[in-house]
Amino acid sequence: MRALIHDPGAPAGLRLGDVPAPVPRDDQALIQVHAASLNFVDVAFMAERARPGAVLGMDAAGIVVKAAADGSGPPPGARVVGFGWAAGAWAEYRAADTKELAVVPDSVDLGAASALPAAGVTALRALRRLGPVIGRRVLVTGASGGVGRFAVQLAVRAGAYVVAAVGSPSRAEGLRELGADEVVVDLRDVTAPVFGVLDNVGGAVLAEAFGLLEDGGCAQSIGMASREPTTIDFETERLAGVRKRLEPFIVGRAGIDPAFGPDLTYLVDLLERKALDPQIGWRGPWERAPEAAEALLARRVSGKAVLDIGR
Numbered sequence: 287m288r289a290l291i292h293d294p295g296a297p298a299g300l301r302l303g304d305v306p307a308p309v310p311r312d313d314q315a316l317i318q319v320h321a322a323s324l325n326f327v328d329v330a331f332m333a334e335r336a337r338p339g340a341v342l343g344m345d346a347a348g349i350v351v352k353a354a355a356d357g358s359g360p361p362p363g364a365r366v367v368g369f370g371w372a373a374g375a376w377a378e379y380r381a382a383d384t385k386e387l388a389v390v391p392d393s394v395d396l397g398a399a400s401a402l403p404a405a406g407v408t409a410l411r412a413l414r415r416l417g418p419v420i421g422r423r424v425l426v427t428g429a430s431g432g433v434g435r436f437a438v439q440l441a442v443r444a445g446a447y448v449v450a451a452v453g454s455p456s457r458a459e460g461l462r463e464l465g466a467d468e469v470v471v472d473l474r475d476v477t478a479p480v481f482g483v484l485d486n487v488g489g490a491v492l493a494e495a496f497g498l499l500e501d502g503g504c505a506q507s508i509g510m511a512s513r514e515p516t517t518i519d520f521e522t523e524r525l526a527g528v529r530k531r532l533e534p535f536i537v538g539r540a541g542i543d544p545a546f547g548p549d550l551t552y553l554v555d556l557l558e559r560k561a562l563d564p565q566i567g568w569r570g571p572w573e574r575a576p577e578a579a580e581a582l583l584a585r586r587v588s589g590k591a592v593l594d595i596g597r
Contacts, residue, residue, distance in 0.1 A: 289377035298576035343375030359384025369403035388550035409436035420445030428486030489514030565589030
């Protein structure tokens with residue numbers, strides 16, 4: 287079958303090639319992939335985390351062509367979206383754990399559904415880690431990215447007053463329309479403490495955002511788009527006398543934490559009811575995957591990048 291494979295010598299480290307078709311386990315369905323999405327982590331750390339020849343990608347949507355042998359999951363012909371810990375999404379076919387799948391109604395575009403798994407579930411679970419946010423101030427950094435735009439929408443839906451932080455004025459486009467109460471480029475413009483922080487940037491931004499937390503507040507360190515380590519002066523924090531938490535967010539651990547299926551089903555339902563916008567900022571055929579990857583890395587994509595998988 288055809289697949290996007292990691293080739294260190296190719297543009298953006300990606301090229302189309304031929305690989306063996308996957309052989310599903312008994313608890314896996316075989317999916318004919320119609321669309322897949324790219325995540326920043328897929329492309330930013332490709333050289334460090336992927337071996338040459340590996341098929342990448344965590345998120346894909348398509349049609350079940352062979353149901354799981356153990357009887358779990360949807361039947362052949364079902365439209366589904368799924369997440370995969372072992373990657374393999376950027377291919378014509380994918381073997382997917384049935385517990386990581388959600389059925390996609392006919393009214394929902396498969397490309398839109400493919401944007402949900404990693405970014406949408408990350409935003410949903412990180413928001414839950416903050417606890418109840420109704421009536422509370424929540425700061426989302428890196429709000430213009432895939433996780434950030436889902437986080438803004440879900441925090442608004444949960445009743446929070448949302449402050450969206452972006453890296454430049456051009457990256458702020460559309461965030462007010464998603465419900466953000468404030469949009470800032472500089473965290474010095476955040477004029478009041480916040481109850482929660484959903485940080486997608488890391489580095490100095492995370493340190494500054496942590497300093498904005500009110501007593502009892504919590505910061506979730508979701509990502510490191512800055513690719514910079516974070517240094518926090520905890521002596522200064524102690525002198526401020528404010529008790530607060532900083533947690534390294536982990537969306538889940540394969541075989542240990544809850545599977546993606548139920549949360550994906552919830553997000554698909556929001557998508558169907560037009561209560562959630564996938565915020566697809568780039569979409570094209572998978573032959574243009576290097577272009578999409580480079581656009582993500584260069585911060586030229588607002589929201590998600592989606593590949594239409596050719597036949």
